[in-house]
Amino acid sequence: MYSKLLKEIEILSTNENQSTETKKIALFILQNFNNIDNITTTQIAKECNTSPTKITRFAEKLNLKGYRELKLRLSDISKSIIIDGNFVNVSEKINNNSKVFYKKYVEIHNESFEKQFNYLSHKDIKIFNDCFTTSKRIFIFAFNLSYNISKNFVQRMRWKGLNIISESDPVSIETYINTITKNDCVILITISGNNSLIKGIAEQLTKKTNLLGIINKTCDFQNLFLDFIKFDSDESLLWDINSIKAQLVMHSLDFLFVNWFVNNKKIEKD
Numbered sequence: 001m002y003s004k005l006l007k008e009i010e011i012l013s014t015n016e017n018q019s020t021e022t023k024k025i026a027l028f029i030l031q032n033f034n035n036i037d038n039i040t041t042t043q044i045a046k047e048c049n050t051s052p053t054k055i056t057r058f059a060e061k062l063n064l065k066g067y068r069e070l071k072l073r074l075s076d077i078s079k080s081i082i083i084d085g086n087f088v089n090v091s092e093k094i095n096n097n098s099k100v101f102y103k104k105y106v107e108i109h110n111e112s113f114e115k116q117f118n119y120l121s122h123k124d125i126k127i128f129n130d131c132f133t134t135s136k137r138i139f140i141f142a143f144n145l146s147y148n149i150s151k152n153f154v155q156r157m158r159w160k161g162l163n164i165i166s167e168s169d170p171v172s173i174e175t176y177i178n179t180i181t182k183n184d185c186v187i188l189i190t191i192s193g194n195n196s197l198i199k200g201i202a203e204q205l206t207k208k209t210n211l212l213g214i215i216n217k218t219c220d221f222q223n224l225f226l227d228f229i230k231f232d233s234d235e236s237l238l239w240d241i242n243s244i245k246a247q248l249v250m251h252s253l254d255f256l257f258v259n260w261f262v263n264n265k266k267i268e269k270d
Contacts, residue, residue: 135184188215
């Protein structure tokens with residue numbers, strides 16, 4: 001998803017109803033926003049053959065209080081990268097000292113996995129195993145990164161003969177919801193724990209089917225699940241990129257697959 005602010009500036013740069021002056025300012029900002037911290041209204045005015053006052057008015061066209069707010073907003077964007085189609089802030093710690101950052105990253109990574117190992121070691125997943133074994137169909141609904149990292153799990157379960165369906169398109173999910181029954185099982189995955197789409201799906205399915213979750217510890221709709229696996233990480237202290245959290249989700253999916261596979265083998269022997 002393109003930054004809303006940049007999109008608005010882009011529209012101003014090409015809108016025939018805007019003055020040549022406005023379009024010049026918009027184009028200059030689009031071409032130079034990565035260096036916005038070092039650009040003053042005087043510099044923009046000089047480059048666009050206008051006055052500093054017009055730069056302030058340009059910011060007001062964007063419903064901002066002035067150039068200072070515009071500059072702060074663009075500065076945040078310039079320090080971001082795109083993850084899963086969204087602008088994600090990257091901590092200043094990376095820019096200041098990459099070695100210190102990575103050391104902290106490893107610490108948080110190891111702490112997160114140790115917590116997850118201890119949690120899963122004591123987690124009873126009988127409900128998951130029973131649902132996998134007895135359900136007519138298994139659905140996994142997730143979005144963006146959560147959906148992508150579930151693909152390997154889905155493929156492995158299919159290899160073992162399970163009828164498992166994975167979907168990330170909201171329209172398709174709504175179509176499936178209309179067909180889901182008590183004989184099915186649905187797994188919802190949310191890395192952030194506060195995905196409004198996932199919450200809405202959970203609210204629709206909580207009394208309709210066997211609803212399971214792989215969720216962030218902060219998830220505020222845990223009560224809607226028949227059972228769930230949660231994960232916890234202090235990764236947000238580093239950045240807003242869900243790298244460690246995504247690894248914890250993959251770890252949880254591996255844990256579910258291995259335990260179901262071993263449990264299923266025991267049932268076959270018996």
